[in-house]
Amino acid sequence: MAKAKYGYGWLLKWIIAAILLGVGIFMALSDDVVYTITGIAIAIYSLFRVYPLLKTLNKEILRTINIIEILIGIVLGIVMIYAGVKGLKTDQADTWSKLFRWFLAFFFYLRGLVFFVSTSFFEEKTEVPKFIFHIGALTLGAVIVMWSDFDAATLGWLFLFVSIGSAIYLGYDGYGGYSKYRQYSQSLNKKAKKDKEVEVKYEKDLPKEDIEKEKKSPDPRIEEEEKEEEETYIS
Numbered sequence: 205m206a207k208a209k210y211g212y213g214w215l216l217k218w219i220i221a222a223i224l225l226g227v228g229i230f231m232a233l234s235d236d237v238v239y240t241i242t243g244i245a246i247a248i249y250s251l252f253r254v255y256p257l258l259k260t261l262n263k264e265i266l267r268t269i270n271i272i273e274i275l276i277g278i279v280l281g282i283v284m285i286y287a288g289v290k291g292l293k294t295d296q297a298d299t300w301s302k303l304f305r306w307f308l309a310f311f312f313y314l315r316g317l318v319f320f321v322s323t324s325f326f327e328e329k330t331e332v333p334k335f336i337f338h339i340g341a342l343t344l345g346a347v348i349v350m351w352s353d354f355d356a357a358t359l360g361w362l363f364l365f366v367s368i369g370s371a372i373y374l375g376y377d378g379y380g381g382y383s384k385y386r387q388y389s390q391s392l393n394k395k396a397k398k399d400k401e402v403e404v405k406y407e408k409d410l411p412k413e414d415i416e417k418e419k420k421s422p423d424p425r426i427e428e429e430e431k432e433e434e435e436t437y438i439s
Contacts, residue, residue: 228367
């Protein structure tokens, strides 16, 4: 079966861009959504790391350290989800706000710490982008701890900026895919028009009696091809 020369990935990218933008705006305006989505993101990130890490780490001590970190991440994520769904609706809203800041700082700092322990003491190989990312994780954890005014609303605005940037990227990438799709559609229309012009020119060049004869007695090869096509699509 021939591979299609076009796709509809551009449409999916536009839909995701719209969803990201909507979620970013909603998070900037609602603290409880920030808690919930942050918790979900941390829990999913932690869970999805389990199997690849256990399969690829060569030392048992590294597996143990990373599993402990993953379990802590899952617990932090669940607690944040609880805070967003129920905790902020109680009299302990201020307490949850302070805990959120410390939980988030601890998550980033722990990720950076485990990475550098693995690479420095247990000879785990790495790449430059990962090294830079984990330097950023340690720095971000320290910044959140020192930033006394940091709260869910601040993170919500940060999420909004990230969502806008991601939506712009996906929208632009989708625009490129849509342009290719339209070029393919245009080529189909041009081909159909050209085939029609060739057919008209062919009929004009033939004597009238040959045209009538051809209409009454079509080429048996065409009939055979049509028959094969009909049989192909019988379910």
